[in-house]
Amino acid sequence: MKLIMVEGEVSGKKYEEPFSKGVLARSLTRAEMDPNKAYTFASQIEAHLKSEGVDLINLDDLIRIVLKKLREEDKEIAEKYGLWKSIRKCKEPLIILIGGASGVGTSSIAFELANRLGIRNMISTDMIREVMRKIVSKELLPTLYESSYTAFSSLRIPTPPESDEVLIGFRDHVDTVSVGVEAVIERALKEGISIVIEGVHIVPGFIKEELVSKSNVSMFVLTLQDEEIHKGRFYSRCRQMWARRPLERYMNYFGAIRRTHKYIEGLAIKNHVPVVENIDVTTTIDSMIEHITKTYGSEEDVGEIKS
Ligand SMILES: Nc1ncnc2c1ncn2[C@@H]1O[C@H](COP(=O)(O)OP(=O)(O)O)[C@@H](O)[C@H]1O
Ligand SMILES: O=C(O)[C@@H](COP(=O)(O)O)OP(=O)(O)O
Known part of the structure; x- marks a missing residue:
């Protein structure tokens, strides 16, 4: 059977690969189409190309055909697919930074967003901190060995009575871990890999301006205005079978965590x-993607996101 070839371009170099229903279906599921429907839709596209006698098609033309047919079927999915494609077309790697107080959902949202955008690299700032702990001793940098909301307990200099010691400790802690976060951003930019970096240490104003001001670096802060919903997230997290972090600790420090929440916001x-x-995952992701598309996506650019 004769294959339909798809012609794409990466970094100015043309390449050809066989049309794959699986690949197309996967990108449609990223736009939230039901997987079975996505496969059927991809089969219809293949049938259409065959009936037109196509044996080689440019990737952009294929996307245009998919978009046209999608608009006839489901306008909402067509819009999501279009947004996603316009992000994928950009030449620069995409660095997404997701911050927010402990428990607001940065790791869950980072995972979902990376999935939707087809980004294969993800790291939490807790992991960056863990690596830094192996390099610097507790005696030299005690804040590194604390949580963001307990860092006040390792402050060497007493805080003035009028200031909030939780926030002073938090600032010290975040400032330290930001060095590692910046190293990851710099490496990703240098290597040209897309990555999602998430965690409580992504705090606006703490990461070098020359990095965060780049058009391909997007920062977000997640919030939960309702304290009870926020508390509930710790309960749901500790119910997960693999969860190793005790609920009690987060409940004991919940007041401090809420203060960091307000400060980050x-x-x-x-x-x-x-x-x-971050109330509903889909709404959160949609609003982030819309924002990324506005600041980074391009209708004209050709090429693939490097992931
Ligand atoms: N939008 C959401 N809706 C419902 N539950 C969520 C949402 N975002 C996160 N969660 C849940 O809340 C808990 C804490 O989320 P997590 O991503 O671990 O937070 P963080 O990394 O910010 O500490 C997890 O059990 C997660 O599944
Ligand atoms: O320092 C902190 O605030 C939390 C952040 O982790 P998340 O709750 O955001 O995953 O780490 P901890 O020391 O509790 O393991």
Whole structure:
């Protein structure tokens, strides 16, 4: 059977690969089409190309055909697929930074977003901190060995009575871990790999301006205005079978965590970083993708996102 070839271009170099229903179906499921429907739809596209006698098609033309047929079927999915494609077409690697107080959902959302965008690299700032702990001793940098919301306990200099020691400790802690976060961003930019970096140490104003001001670096802050919903997330997290972090610790420090929540949100507003209320996963992801498309996506650019 004769294969239909798809012609694409990466870094100015043309390549050809056989049309795959599986690959097309996977990209449609990223736009939230039901997997069975996506496979049927991909088969219809293949049948259409065959009936037209196509044996070689440019990737952009294929996307246009898919979009046209999608618009006839489901406008909402067509829009999501279009947004996703316009992000995928950009030549620069995409660095997405997701911050927010402990428990607001940065790791869950990072995973979902990376999946939707087809980004294969993801790291949590907790992991970066863990690596840093192996390099620097507790005596030299005690803050590194604390949690963001307990870092006040390792402050060497007493805080003035009028200031919030939780926030002073938090700032010290985040400032330290930011060095590792910046190293990961710099490496990703140098290597040209797309990555999602998430965690409480992504705080607006703490990461070098020369990095966060790049058009392919997007920062978000997640929030949960309702304290009870926030508390509930710790319960749901500790119910997960593999969860190893005791609920009690987070409940004991919940007041401190809420103070960091308010502080991070305030900094996001001050630094014009989008604040996304993480109630419903789909709404959160959609609003982030829409934002990334506006600042980074391009209708004209050709090429693939490097992931
Ligand atoms: N939008 C959401 N809706 C419902 N549950 C969520 C949502 N986002 C996260 N969760 C749940 O909340 C808990 C904490 O999320 P997690 O991603 O671990 O937070 P963080 O990494 O910010 O500490 C997890 O059990 C997760 O499944
Ligand atoms: O330092 C902190 O605030 C939390 C962040 O982790 P998340 O709750 O955001 O995953 O790490 P911990 O020391 O509790 O393991």
